[in-house]
Amino acid sequence: MIDLIGKYLVWRVIRINFFFLLILCTLLISACGKAENTSTSSSNLKEESIETKEKLNVKISLNKKIKDNKKILISGKSNLPKDTKLTISLECPKCTNYYYDFSNDVTVKEDGVFDYKFANEEGEEFEGGKYTAYAETSPDNLQTEDVRAIFGKDGVNLVGSNVSGGTDRIASAEINFKMKNPSKVKQKIKKNNAAEFTQKKDEELSILKSEAEYEIESIVEDNYTTASIEKIEINEDMGSGEPNKFIALVHLSFDAKNSAKTSYDMTEMFSDDLAAKIGSDNDSISQLSVFWKVPYISDKSAAKFSYERSGDKMIIKSKSTILK
Structure with a gap:
């Protein structure tokens, strides 16, 4: 009888310990689950923070300034943050000797402005071309x-028309312009003409005419996107009391x-x-x-504006049109 009672008491103790062990395991599993949920929640909040960070709608515009055909200053305005690092490059694919130069050490200053100057070695002129x-x-x-x-990982926060790329986004802008090279024009003319005074005079006039025509062409192409050039004529102004003066007849189309x-x-x-x-x-x-x-209005000459120097x-001298 005593043996049965002893065995019963041992069985009870074992059962009670088993229940305690079961409760302890349950508490540990619950704690681990909460810790994992907390970690996952924290990770999700971090990812959400990156995704919902304010986007930067990038705006960049470029300008150029040419000095003596030997230096090209590229300047820009933007809404990029101060100290943003930029790469500025310059190329002329159709130059006689393909031209390419760049700098990856340009820094955006206060108010989003930046600039960089390109110059050839030993002060050489840039070759004419686009x-x-x-x-x-x-x-x-x-x-x-x-x-x-501000940019986010791989530029994820950059948006706008100046932004490109998928997983690695960049902001960029470009500007196209022409370089004239009057020294080469002069050399070519000198090779084709004799050294007499009258021929030298013709050479000088020819150079000035070429420069005037090239300058008008550049102004039109760089500034008036809805206009195209039909013809440019540069004639000597025989009525002027000064030498080397010209009358420019510029025929354009408003497209x-x-x-x-x-x-x-x-x-x-x-x-x-x-x-101006x-x-x-x-x-x-x-x-x-x-x-x-104005092709969309008439096949005839639609307007004429004449100016004289003061x-x-x-200043405007006369104007006429069939458009009114």
Whole structure:
């Protein structure tokens, strides 16, 4: 009897310990589950924070300034944060000797401005041709911690028309422009003409005419996207009392589809702007006439604006049109 009672008591103790062990395991499993949920929740919050961080709608514009055909200054305005690192590059694919140069050490200053100057070794002139300058944000590893925080990992927070790329996003902009090379024009003319005084005079006139024509062409192509050049004539102004003065006859086409009134307003604005730029940049042109075709309105000459020099300005002398 005593043995049975002893065995019963031992069985009870074992059973009680088993229940305690079961409860302890349950508590440990519950604690681990809560810790895992807390960790997962923290991770999700971190990812959500990255995804919902304020986006930066990037705006970048570029300008160029050429000095003596030997230096090209590329400047820019943007809303990029201060100390952003940029890569600025310059190329001329169709130059006789393919040209390419770059710098990856350009820093955005206060108010989002930046600049970089390109110059050839030993002060050589740039070859004439069409050039393109590019500016783009440098890789993450070159950016400061503050800039990386704004851009997000691999530029995930960068958006807008100036932004490209998928998993590795960059902000960029470009500007296209022409470089003229009058020294090469002079050399070519000198090779084709004799050394007599009268021929030298013709050479000088030819150079000045070429420069004037090239300058007008550059102004139109760089500034008036809805206009195209039909013909440019540069004639010597025989009525001028000064030597090396010219009359420029510029035939243009206004290619945008607009009403007659809007077309007239645009052609007048372009003509006035062209005259203003010529007035300040090229004093060899004493008179300027701008003839306009407007294909969407008429096949005939639609407008004409004539200007004459007054000091360093060109003033309107007459205007006529069929657009009103």
